[in-house]
Amino acid sequence: xxxxxxxxxxxxxxxxxxxxxxxxxxxxxxxxxxxxxxxxxxxxxxxxxxxxxxxxxxxxxxxxxxxxxxxxxxxxxxxxxxxxxxxxxxxxxxxxxxxxxxxxxxxxxxxxxxxxxxxxxxxxxxxxxxxxxxxxxxxxxxxxxxxxxxxxxxxxxxxxxxxxxxxxxxxxxxxxxxxxxxxxxxxxxxxxxxxxxxxxxxxxxxxxxxxxxxxxxxxxxxxxxxxxxxxxxxxxxxxxxxxxxxxxxxxxxxxxxxxxxxxxxxxxxxx
Ligand code: HPA
Numbered sequence: 455x456x457x458x459x460x461x462x463x464x465x466x467x468x469x470x471x472x473x474x475x476x477x478x479x480x481x482x483x484x485x486x487x488x489x490x491x492x493x494x495x496x497x498x499x500x501x502x503x504x505x506x507x508x509x510x511x512x513x514x515x516x517x518x519x520x521x522x523x524x525x526x527x528x529x530x531x532x533x534x535x536x537x538x539x540x541x542x543x544x545x546x547x548x549x550x551x552x553x554x555x556x557x558x559x560x561x562x563x564x565x566x567x568x569x570x571x572x573x574x575x576x577x578x579x580x581x582x583x584x585x586x587x588x589x590x591x592x593x594x595x596x597x598x599x600x601x602x603x604x605x606x607x608x609x610x611x612x613x614x615x616x617x618x619x620x621x622x623x624x625x626x627x628x629x630x631x632x633x634x635x636x637x638x639x640x641x642x643x644x645x646x647x648x649x650x651x652x653x654x655x656x657x658x659x660x661x662x663x664x665x666x667x668x669x670x671x672x673x674x675x676x677x678x679x680x681x682x683x684x685x686x687x688x689x690x691x692x693x694x695x696x697x698x699x700x701x702x703x704x705x706x707x708x709x710x711x712x713x714x715x716x717x718x719x720x721x722x723x724x725x
Pocket of ligand 1: 644698
């Protein structure tokens with residue numbers, strides 16, 4: 455694994471001009487149009503990057519984008535790798551390993567999620583304050599490489615408290631309603647049964663989705679600061695009869711996108 459990470463990092467260093475960024479952004483659902491604000495973009499399709507898996511999901515194209523956002527050099531992942539697509543946890547999190555090898559120390563992530571918290575509304579922007587890992591596997595399972603991080607990393611502050619506070623400040627300045635919550639990461643690809651939404655709420659979850667947790671675990675293993683947001687695209691619970699669809703999720707995320715993008719742009723600038 456170490457050789458692959460090194461090989462991919464060396465390829466990117468050779469391919470991209472300018473200094474390497476210390477900020478990386480995973481453009482999940484709801485954050486795609488952040489790309490429009492990145493200047494001096496250099497696109498590198500995943501298909502050209504050695505050791506990178508290739509994204510297959512509708513609505514997710516696959517490129518690494520190097521550029522400048524809010525005066526900061528950034529790497530953006532346009533399209534992420536989901537566990538439900540069939541990738542293993544090492545593949546899902548490989549880009550985060552490469553970011554670390556390039557010198558990245560702060561990771562921004564976004565996703566679409568179903569809300570269980572009864573105070574949430576569709577279109578809400580949820581700042582992730584913590585997560586519950588319900589994937590069947592942990593990306594750190596197997597041999598630990600001390601060069602990458604400790605065998606038993608703490609997850610006490612998986613989501614950086616200072617970045618959460620800054621994001622709150624920014625949302626307040628911009629007049630954007632944000633909520634806080636615990637993200638439950640599940641393998642998917644099924645949406646939840648009403649009983650499952652209820653179960654996730656009872657164990658302490660506020661929203662549920664099919665991504666983010668693996669990448670965040672690996673980022674924390676590498677001691678990166680992490681900030682994440684979920685766009686609440688549907689609501690679930692034992693009394694909810696509406697059926698979530700991929701299209702509905704995309705549409706709700708699309709609507710919330712300007713808010714997510716505005717917060718992220720400013721937070722990257724101030725981070
Ligand atoms: N469940 C799981 N993943 C999701 C959901 C959901 O309700 N909405 C968007 N991603």
